[in-house]
Amino acid sequence: MKLKLLILSFVLPFVGCYYNPFVNQLLVPEEAKDSSSSLGLLALSPTAPSTSNDATMQVEGQIKSTNGSNLANPTLTLATSSSLRAEAVSTTYRANANGRFLLKLRPGVFIFNVTSSAGTSLGTITLTVSSTNTVSSVISSDAQFQVASLVSHELGATVTLAETETVPPTITSTTPANGATGVTVFTNSGMGNRLQTDFTAYFSESIDQSTLTGANITISPSAPPSLEFTPSSNSVFVAIHTNVGGNTLYTLTFGNGIRDLAGNALSPVSIQFTTGGLP
Numbered sequence: 001m002k003l004k005l006l007i008l009s010f011v012l013p014f015v016g017c018y019y020n021p022f023v024n025q026l027l028v029p030e031e032a033k034d035s036s037s038s039l040g041l042l043a044l045s046p047t048a049p050s051t052s053n054d055a056t057m058q059v060e061g062q063i064k065s066t067n068g069s070n071l072a073n074p075t076l077t078l079a080t081s082s083s084l085r086a087e088a089v090s091t092t093y094r095a096n097a098n099g100r101f102l103l104k105l106r107p108g109v110f111i112f113n114v115t116s117s118a119g120t121s122l123g124t125i126t127l128t129v130s131s132t133n134t135v136s137s138v139i140s141s142d143a144q145f146q147v148a149s150l151v152s153h154e155l156g157a158t159v160t161l162a163e164t165e166t167v168p169p170t171i172t173s174t175t176p177a178n179g180a181t182g183v184t185v186f187t188n189s190g191m192g193n194r195l196q197t198d199f200t201a202y203f204s205e206s207i208d209q210s211t212l213t214g215a216n217i218t219i220s221p222s223a224p225p226s227l228e229f230t231p232s233s234n235s236v237f238v239a240i241h242t243n244v245g246g247n248t249l250y251t252l253t254f255g256n257g258i259r260d261l262a263g264n265a266l267s268p269v270s271i272q273f274t275t276g277g278l279p
Contacts, residue, residue: 054106055090055104055105055106055155056105056106056107056129056133056155057104057105057106057129057133057135057152057153057154057155058102058103058104058105058152058153058154058155058157058159059102059103059104059105059127059129059135059150059151059152059153060100060101060102060149060150060151060152060153060159060161061100061101061137061147061148061149061150061151062095062098062099062100062101062147062148062149063076063095063099063100063101063114063145063146063147064099064145064146064147064148065144065145065146066144066145066146067206067233067261068146068205068206068233068234068260068261069206069261070097070098070099070165070261070262071095071099071116071122071145072097072098072099072117073094073095073096073097073099073117074094074095074099074114074115074116074117074122074145075092075093075094075095075114075115075117076090076092076093076094076095076101076103076112076113076114076125077091077092077112077113077115078090078091078092078110078111078112079111079112079113079124080110080111090103090104090105096161096163097163097164098161098162098163098164098165100149100161100162101161102159102161103127104155105127105129105135106129107129107130107131107133108128108129109126109127109128109129110126110127110128110129111124111125111126111127112124112125112126112127114143114145122143122144122145123139123140123142123143123144123145124139124140124143125137125138125139125140125143125147126138126139126140133152134152135150135152136150137150148205149167164262165260165261165262165264166262166264167205167264168260168264168265168266168267169203169204169205169207169258169259169260169264169266170203170204170266170267170269171201171202171203171204171254171266171269171271172202172203172204173201173202174199174200174201174202174271175198175199175200176199176273177273178271178272178273179272179273180273180274181273181274181276182274182275182276183197183273183274183275183276184197184198184275184276185197185242185246185275185276185277185278185279186279187279188239188241194241194242194243195241195242195243195246195278195279196239196240196241196242197240197242197250197275198237198238198239198240199237199238199239199240199252199271199273200235200236200237200238201235201236201238201252201254201271202234202235203234203235203236203260203266204234205234205260205261206233206234206260206261207231207233207234207236207258207259207260207261208258208259208260208261208263209231209232209233211257211258211259212229212231212236212258213229214227214229215257216254216255216256216257216258217229217236217238217252217253217254217255217258218252218253218255219240219250219251219252219253220250220251220253221248221250224242224243225240225241225242225250226240226241226242227239227240227241228241238252246275246276246277246278247274247275247276247277248274248275249272249273249274250272250273250274250275251270251271251272252270252271252272253268253269253270253271254266254268254269254270254271255268256268
C-alpha cells in the first residue's frame with residue numbers, strides 16, 4: 001500500500017503537467033501552419049493600375065468648316081479608345097477661337113466626337129498614334145468639318161496655339177504646270193471663234209473668291225489676251241482668249257491682293273507656259 005502511494009505521488013505531477021497547455025506545447029510542439037497557399041494568392045492578385053500620365057506625345061491640329069474657314073471653339077470629346085488607361089489621354093478638349101487643339105495621347109486609336117460651340121454634333125475624328133509617335137487622322141463620312149495642320153510634338157514641348165490664322169495661302173499646283181510647253185490652243189465658238197487656252201491654279205487653303213479677279217491676276221503679254229475667271233473656294237480657272245495664241249510664252253502673275261478667308265495675303269508668284277501651234 002505504501003508502495004502504491006509512492007508511485008502515484010511520483011506520476012501525478014507529470015500527468016498534470018502534460019495536460020497543462022504550456023507544458024503540452026513544450027512536449028508536443030504545434031506543427032507550423034503552411035502559408036504557401038495564401039502567398040500564392042497574393043502573387044496572383046493583379047497590381048493596381050498606374051495613375052501616372054501615360055501619354056507619350058502631344059497632337060496639334062485645327063478644326064475648320066467644310067468651306068475652309070476657321071471653326072471657333074469646337075469641342076473634342078473622347079468616345080472610345082483601343083488603349084485608354086488611367087489618365088492616359090485628354091478626354092475632353094475645347095479648341096480655341098481659331099479652331100486649334102492640343103491633345104495628349106499615347107500609341108493607340110482614339111475616336112473623338114466633335115461638336116460646335118453651340119453643342120451641335122459635327123461628326124467624328126479618328127486619330128491613330130503609332131509606336132513611333134506619328135499620327136494620322138480620318139474623319140467620318142458625315143463630318144461637317146475638316147482637319148488641318150495636324151502635327152505631333154514631344155510630350156514636354158511648349159506649344160502655343162495661335163488665336164488667329166496667320167499662315168498665308170500658297171499656290172500648290174497649276175494646270176498646265178509651270179514651264180510647260182505645247183499647251184493646247186483651241187477655237188471657242190461661244191466667244192466668236194476666238195482662240196483660247198485654259199489655265200487653273202490650286203491654292204493651299206480656301207481663298208476669298210472676291211479677290212480672284214483681273215486686278216490681282218495679270219498676264220504678259222497683256223495684248224491681245226484677255227482673261228475670264230471662274231473662282232472656287234480653293235482654285236481659280238482662267239480662260240485666256242487671244243488672237244495670236246500659237247507658240248507664245250505667257251506669264252501669269254498672282255499678286256498679294258489675293259487673300260485667304262482670314263485676310264492673309266498670297267506672296268506674289270508668277271507661272272509661265274508656252275502654247276503650241278494654232279489649231
